[in-house]
Amino acid sequence: MSELEVNFAGVNLKNPFIVSSSELTNTLERVKLSEKYGASAVSTKLCFLKVPFFARPYHIVEHRAGFFSPSGDRLSIEQAQILIDGIKKETNLVVIANMMGPGDDLNGWGTLAKKLEDAGADMIEMNMSCPNIGLMAKQLHLKSAPELGASLGQNPDLAREVTRATVEAVNIPVIAKMTPEANTPLVAQECAKGGAAAVSAINCPMSLPSVDIYHDGRPIYPGTKNQSFAGLCGPWIRPLAYRHVAQIRMQSPLLPIAGGGGLTNWRHVVEMIMYGSTVVTFCTAIYLKGFEILPEIEKNLLKYMKEMGFSSLEDFRGKALKYIVTPDKVEYIDNVIPQIDEEKCNGCGICTRIGHCPVIILNEKKKIAEVSKPELCYGCGVCYWLCPRKAISMVNAKTKEKIELPNF
Ligand SMILES: Cc1cc2nc3c(=O)[nH]c(=O)nc-3n(C[C@H](O)[C@H](O)[C@H](O)COP(=O)(O)O)c2cc1C
Numbered sequence: 001m002s003e004l005e006v007n008f009a010g011v012n013l014k015n016p017f018i019v020s021s022s023e024l025t026n027t028l029e030r031v032k033l034s035e036k037y038g039a040s041a042v043s044t045k046l047c048f049l050k051v052p053f054f055a056r057p058y059h060i061v062e063h064r065a066g067f068f069s070p071s072g073d074r075l076s077i078e079q080a081q082i083l084i085d086g087i088k089k090e091t092n093l094v095v096i097a098n099m100m101g102p103g104d105d106l107n108g109w110g111t112l113a114k115k116l117e118d119a120g121a122d123m124i125e126m127n128m129s130c131p132n133i134g135l136m137a138k139q140l141h142l143k144s145a146p147e148l149g150a151s152l153g154q155n156p157d158l159a160r161e162v163t164r165a166t167v168e169a170v171n172i173p174v175i176a177k178m179t180p181e182a183n184t185p186l187v188a189q190e191c192a193k194g195g196a197a198a199v200s201a202i203n204c205p206m207s208l209p210s211v212d213i214y215h216d217g218r219p220i221y222p223g224t225k226n227q228s229f230a231g232l233c234g235p236w237i238r239p240l241a242y243r244h245v246a247q248i249r250m251q252s253p254l255l256p257i258a259g260g261g262g263l264t265n266w267r268h269v270v271e272m273i274m275y276g277s278t279v280v281t282f283c284t285a286i287y288l289k290g291f292e293i294l295p296e297i298e299k300n301l302l303k304y305m306k307e308m309g310f311s312s313l314e315d316f317r318g319k320a321l322k323y324i325v326t327p328d329k330v331e332y333i334d335n336v337i338p339q340i341d342e343e344k345c346n347g348c349g350i351c352t353r354i355g356h357c358p359v360i361i362l363n364e365k366k367k368i369a370e371v372s373k374p375e376l377c378y379g380c381g382v383c384y385w386l387c388p389r390k391a392i393s394m395v396n397a398k399t400k401e402k403i404e405l406p407n408f
């Protein structure tokens, strides 16, 4: 068995890398790139029995990191069936079929899932998490709007019943995809009660991008006259994804999780697995950097595992969870202060202007930073993270022993 092989809700995957549902997975041509660059599975683009309204993709990337995606063309069931049939015939990928129905049509969920199973899907992914469909209408108080996407996924009881209807209709594992707009540990637990074999977390939170402040506050999407609220994905949501995955894992220790949201490199993969994820998903990173990131991640993950002596993902899964406590249980370490490497410091002064910190000053003579009031330091680490020259180490004030920290 290879080090990266993993069983996800009863389905064997050659590695934990899944390309998540999006325009990366809406044509056979693009899906084949997922296979070419080493993914084990794809979640196909969202499909419906009845596509609710016309939509075409429009996106903004802010600072190469925040990816705003309010829309995308969705598949009809017929298009999804053809796509899945093609993937099964022409690739060895595991196919996860992403689908959605309204909350007032439980039978529809079952019918859709059965059609996708018959087309060859290996797993179903219930999309109760897209922020771009029902959530806005609900939050704008359009009471007549049906529960759809993330608005359905905010309702634990409805999510459970939709899951039950879907699970009863098929013989393949069913995954419930979580919205970060909900109490995810609770929704995940209810979905598991309804028979979900796994959950995926997270889909995008609802957001708004920057606007054109010199033109009446108009949107900055090149191809639209106005805008709806937007799903936010990519690097800006990674810490939010960690939080939801960890919370779900802590609440439901046995429920498999496909963790994703902002994952971009091998370190993020390790972190997500350490927070309890079973497998990992990629979307925006591939939009912004191409499928080529996948083999790079695989190579570096294997290198890391070798270095650490891990022979499987299981060896480090969930390791970070034992350190998560409620705020009242946090244990503080005394006597942690910064130490400045005079050779590396160029006197830029960044660490001397930290709003909450009077500890470091600029030595006017030497033109470098100096720790002048170590007794006022509480070891928060901000100076360490901010120093652009990596000239600051955190040390024990008494022993001068260095505290090992990553430096991104
Ligand atoms: C353009 C675009 C389209 C998406 N379409 C779907 C979809 O059809 N179904 C779905 O469940 N999630 C969809 N998502 C959400 C992603 O699958 C993923 O869960 C989310 O973007 C967070 O991961 P990321 O930060 O790696 O992108 C879409 C995301 C983007 C950017």
Ligand code: SF4
Residues within 6 Å of the ligand: 340, 344, 345, 346, 347, 348, 349, 350, 351, 352, 368, 369, 386, 387, 388, 389, 390, 391, 392
């Ligand atoms: S931020 Fe770093 S380089 Fe700049 S003054 Fe402080 S220690 Fe020196």
Ligand code: SF4
Residues within 6 Å of the ligand: 337, 338, 354, 357, 358, 359, 360, 376, 377, 378, 379, 380, 381, 382, 383, 384
């Ligand atoms: S660790 Fe925090 S409190 Fe201490 S010197 Fe650095 S920024 Fe100031």
